[in-house]
Amino acid sequence: MSNLESALTIPELLAAAATRYGDAMAIEDDHVRISYHQLDQLRRQAARALLALEIEAGERVAIWAPNIQEWIVAAVALQSVGAVLVPLNTRMKGAEAAFILRESGASLLFVIGEFLGTDYPALLAGEALPELRRRVCLRGEAAGCLDWDAFLALGAEVSPAELVVREGEVHEHSLSDLLFTSGTTGKPKGVMTAHGQNLRIVRDWSAMVGLRAGDRYLIVNPFFHSFGYKAGWLAALMRGCCILPQQVFDVPVMLERVARERITVLPGPPTLYQSILSHPDRQDHDLSSLRVAVTGAASVPVDMVRRMRSELGFETIVTAYGLTEACGFVTICRPGDSAERVATTSGRAFPDVEVRCVDGAGNPVPAGEPGELLVRGYNLMKGYFNNPGATAEAIDADGWLHTGDIGVLDEAGYLRITDRLKDMFITGGFNVYPAEIEQVILRYPGVAQAAVIGIPDERLGEVAMAFLLPAQGQRVDTGAFLAWCREQMANYKVPRRALLVDAMPLNAAGKVTKDALRRLAGAG
Known part of the structure; x- marks a missing residue:
């Protein structure tokens, strides 16, 4: 079998890790070592x-x-x-x-x-x-x-x-x-990636964030997501870390575990660190073992990054941007980047990965100007499973993946995501796709049309809000509707507010204008 640095498949990696790290702990889960x-x-x-x-x-x-x-x-x-x-x-x-x-x-x-x-x-x-x-x-x-x-x-x-x-x-x-990632059509699509490309990008990620043999990595991000899987347990096994799985996002439990189990690596969405910083019992726990934090998936306050360094003692704090179609990794900050850069950008491209921002005609825009973010490199998916049409739509003839995200690149190549073409928003670290929720809502009796947007939420970043146009002669009770939603879909997708409208605001093409709904939500 190949050694760790040259392993091209996951079984090769595991065999090489067993040879190199032997009796060192790979996983500690409750009483299991x-x-x-x-x-x-x-x-x-x-x-x-x-x-x-x-x-x-x-x-x-x-x-x-x-x-x-x-x-x-x-x-x-x-x-x-x-x-x-x-x-x-x-x-x-x-x-x-x-x-x-x-x-x-x-x-x-x-x-x-x-x-x-x-x-x-x-x-x-x-x-x-x-x-x-x-x-x-x-x-x-x-x-x-x-x-x-x-x-x-x-x-x-x-x-x-x-x-x-x-x-x-x-x-x-x-x-x-x-x-599987939910697309704007509302139908989840299966993203195909291979052993070699995943190991190569995870190897680079692990080196950049500075994972070390013997690190104790508390994995709060779900294993079903590329953050908890690829940047989580796969990266840990590659570098000889000890994996400590965490089943539920529970701040008191996490504080207690960090202190008791001397956790050194703790990635997660900004919500995780904000919850720790604001927890009333934080001072009662010894968090001095913490060294590495990796975040992203939502806007990051500069003050939070400074406090993570000064109050939580993190030496390395980086933000990153990725999407499932790129093995989960596109850009990342580098250790030593300023608090401002970590908070206000998602870093720059990984080695051998290209990013550019383009206008509506596909031409690159100057530094500092917003455009759709395109990605090209060895990390791009092999395609959508059984869906060549959607694959051709996503990856153009020159090999660029069209992400649907609006970004700005600065002179140094650091990326700032400013908006989403796809109307996707993020609730507590989970991507939420309005089209998927809208499809479910249309099954509710008495609803003729439905539209969903993300509205600000102090704790979760953004949450779903539904706008409902009742069918002719029908009455819709918003309380009963929200209760029904809680039974029909995962809780991070469930609308927290619902508003009945007499008519949906439409553009010339007959599509609902989400901007008008955002103004309506703000006024309401």
């Missing part, structure tokens, strides 16, 4: 179990669970046999998860039994999932699911030699994952 050597053994055992279940190279395998050690073992095992990881958001309702299982054609689902009072396997009852052959419970038990220990035991049926053959067939261009 897993060394790098043990993690590699578990990976191989689970990979052989997947071969016993006849999982073929290229098959899609989904994981629907919070941040737990079994998530990582399942992911690296399926990637070791050439299968493709499909992470599912734990906030999804059954219909939302089922849509992605069908779209990806997933043949196997790893699922948590129960989490925060929700029976996850039961959410899929009644959903048509023709391709899904098997379900494995990572923790707990559920009808129709194989439990985790019984799954691992299947590995005994397959020889290590068989796994060696299968691993040898995985190469840098093999698909490693299929992360």
Whole structure:
């Protein structure tokens, strides 16, 4: 197997990490301690179990669970046999998860039994999932699911030699994952990326933020998101860090863990640091071990960055910008950048990644002028799964990805995101796509038209607000409507306000003008 620096596939990386880091801790999850050597053994055992279940190279395998050690073992095992990881958001309702299982054609689902009072396997009852052959419970038990220990035991049926053959067939261009991103059409699209490109960009990210062997990395960002997965546990394993999974964003618990477990690395959305800084009991906890912070995904106050340095003791604070279609990484600040630069920009492009801002005709705009952000480089997706039309729309003939974000590049190449062509907004670190919510709302009885915008929220950055045009002769109760929304969609998508309108403001093309709705929201 290759060494860590030259590993081109995730199984190669895990084998090399086991050789280099051996008995050092790879994961600490509650009372479970897993060394790098043990993690590699578990990976191989689970990979052989997947071969016993006849999982073929290229098959899609989904994981629907919070941040737990079994998530990582399942992911690296399926990637070791050439299968493709499909992470599912734990906030999804059954219909939302089922849509992605069908779209990806997933043949196997790893699922948590129960989490925060929700029976996850039961959410899929009644959903048509023709391709899904098997379900494995990572923790707990559920009808129709194989439990985790019984799954691992299947590995005994397959020889290590068989796994060696299968691993040898995985190469840098093999698909490693299929992360679903919601588009402006409201239909989530599967983004295909490969082993080699992910490892290359994660290697650069890890070096820039200064991850070190022995670092203790509290991963609060969900594993189902590229931040918690690629900049999270994959980066940690590459650099010999110890992963400490955190299942729920709970500030008192995090403060206690940072102090007790001597956490050194703590990335997250700005909400995370603002919550820590404003917590009344912060002074009661020893946070002196903290060294590295990485944030982004929303506007960052300069004062917050200064306070993170002076009051929380972070040595390295960087902001970054990325999107799923670029393996999750496009630009990043460099250690040593000023508080102003960290707060007001998303850094500059990664090595061998190009960014430019263009006008409506596709011509580059001068430094300091806003334009649509385009990205080109080895980190771009292989395309949208089973959707060549959408792929051609996103990546032009010259290989530039059109992000739909409006940005400004300064003379030094530092990027500032100023707006979003797609009307996407961010709630507590989660991307929210109005078109997706609007499609759900139109199923509500008595609603003829619906439009959604993001409105400011002190805690979460922005939250959804819905504008409803009732059908002729129909009455809509906004309280009942909001309650219905809470049952139908993940909580970060749920509108916090709803307003009935007599008519939707439309432009000449007959499209709803969201600017007019923002003015209406402000007046209301």
